[in-house]
Structures are given as C-alpha cells and as structure tokens.
Amino acid sequence: MSTPQLQQAPTAPLAPPVRPLTQRLFDYIVWGTVILLLIASFGPVELKRLPMLFRNSGNMREFTAGFMHPDYGEWRTYVAAMWLTIEMALWGTLLAIGMAIPLGLAAARNVSPPWIQQPVRRLLDLLRAIPDLVVGTMFIVAVGLGPLTGVLAIAVNTGGVLGKLFSEAVETVDPRPVEGVKATGAAGLQQIVWGVIPQVAPLWTSYALYRFESSARSATVLGLIGAGGIGQLLFDSLNAFRFDQTAMIVIVIVIAVSLIDLLSQAMRSRLT
Numbered sequence: 001m002s003t004p005q006l007q008q009a010p011t012a013p014l015a016p017p018v019r020p021l022t023q024r025l026f027d028y029i030v031w032g033t034v035i036l037l038l039i040a041s042f043g044p045v046e047l048k049r050l051p052m053l054f055r056n057s058g059n060m061r062e063f064t065a066g067f068m069h070p071d072y073g074e075w076r077t078y079v080a081a082m083w084l085t086i087e088m089a090l091w092g093t094l095l096a097i098g099m100a101i102p103l104g105l106a107a108a109r110n111v112s113p114p115w116i117q118q119p120v121r122r123l124l125d126l127l128r129a130i131p132d133l134v135v136g137t138m139f140i141v142a143v144g145l146g147p148l149t150g151v152l153a154i155a156v157n158t159g160g161v162l163g164k165l166f167s168e169a170v171e172t173v174d175p176r177p178v179e180g181v182k183a184t185g186a187a188g189l190q191q192i193v194w195g196v197i198p199q200v201a202p203l204w205t206s207y208a209l210y211r212f213e214s215s216a217r218s219a220t221v222l223g224l225i226g227a228g229g230i231g232q233l234l235f236d237s238l239n240a241f242r243f244d245q246t247a248m249i250v251i252v253i254v255i256a257v258s259l260i261d262l263l264s265q266a267m268r269s270r271l272t
Helices: 021-040 057-067 075-106 114-129 132-143 147-170 175-183 188-218 221-225 230-239 243-269
Strands: none
Touching: 057 243, 075 114, 075 147, 075 188, 075 230, 075 243, 114 147, 132 147, 132 221, 147 188, 147 221, 175 188, 188 243, 221 230, 230 243
C-alpha cells in the first residue's frame, strides 16, 4: 500500500516591508519642501512668459537666418583656437585631479577624522561655489591675460567638484581589502595605497573623463575675460554681429565636443 502524502498547509504571503514612520515623515518633509520651492519660484523666474517663445518665433527665425551661411574662410584659425581650448581643459583637469586626490581622501568619512574631514568638505564647497569667471578674473591680476588664466580657473572649480566625487567614491569602498592590508602590518598611507586606491581608481578615472568633457565646453566661456582659445573669437564675432563667423565657430565647437565625447566613451568602456 502506498503511504498517503501529507498535505502542507498553505503559507501566508509575506507582507511587503514597511519603512519606519520617522523615515517616511522625513521624506515627506523633503519632497514637500521641494514642491513648495518650485511653486514659490514660479513667479520670480517669470515662467508665465514662456508662451512668448512661440508667439515671437518669427523674430527668432529672422535672428537665426544670419547663422545659415557659415563663413568657412577662417576655419583653420578656428580649429587652432579650439585646439588651444582643449589644451586648456586638459591641463586644467590634470591639475584638478592632482588637487582632488588628497582633498577627496581627506574629506572621506572612512579615511579621515572629523576634525580634518569637515574643514576639507567646506573647502571643497567653496571651490565649487565660486564661478569660473570670478576665479579667472582673480588669476588675471596675478598672471595676466592668456590661456594660463583659463587653465587655473578650470583647475580650481573642477578640483572642487572632483574632490567631492572622489570622497564619495572612497566612502563606498569594501572595507575587507583594507582590513587585509592592515593585517599585514601596513601603515595608514599604505592601507590607502593598496586597499583603497585600487577599488576607486576606475570610478575616479570615469569621473575625471566626465569633468574633462565639461571643462572643454566651459573653457569657451572663459574667453569672455580674455583667457584665450576659441571662446575669445566667439565673443568677438558676436560683438561684431558677424553671425556667419559665429556659425562656423559653433560648428567647430560642436565637432570638437562630439569627438571628445566619443573618445571619452571609448576610454570609459575599457574601464568596465
């Protein structure tokens, strides 16, 4: 005779996890504050004038008509100026990386004590908050007009941004490799070099490439204060109402930024 099988009692479905009330209240307060800020800022930013963008589209077409016939005569000059702008972004990003690595490590909670971490974080806030044009104007007083001013202005702002990103990457590392290095009797700096840096190096490189792309675009704006590069030619053509030249300069900028983006994507793909 076959032994009758015992029927198992149906199990009740598991209830979905519920976040504590205090955490939900904090989320409600944060998102409620954001919504209130959006509502309160609707008038000051004059969003009610947004329909004028469509009512005055004819005026926009007349203005952009001057850009429809680029002047190719000086394209070599524009390419050379764009290359100088890229060189400014490259050196500015390199100097920023050299500044961001020690600042990022000092600002990480799992590496530095609070009496070092907090002042460094405030310093990074300061570096990020000052606009590039203001920093560039300060450096003009010291080194004069020219590309070096743009390099230093990019380095300061990008150093603040990368320092924050680097510190956040360090705070997410797996502590077990660090503990393994520490178990060998390694000192604090050796623990960072052999336990932390190998984990964050790919992410740091990706962040640096992203910022190089951004620096190549923002370096054109620094031409407004005489930092050289294609930005200076761009503003000169706009002030002279030579929109045919402006159109050609914009074409050169778009092509250069697109090539930088493709190169950056290829380099990031090899890090993953």
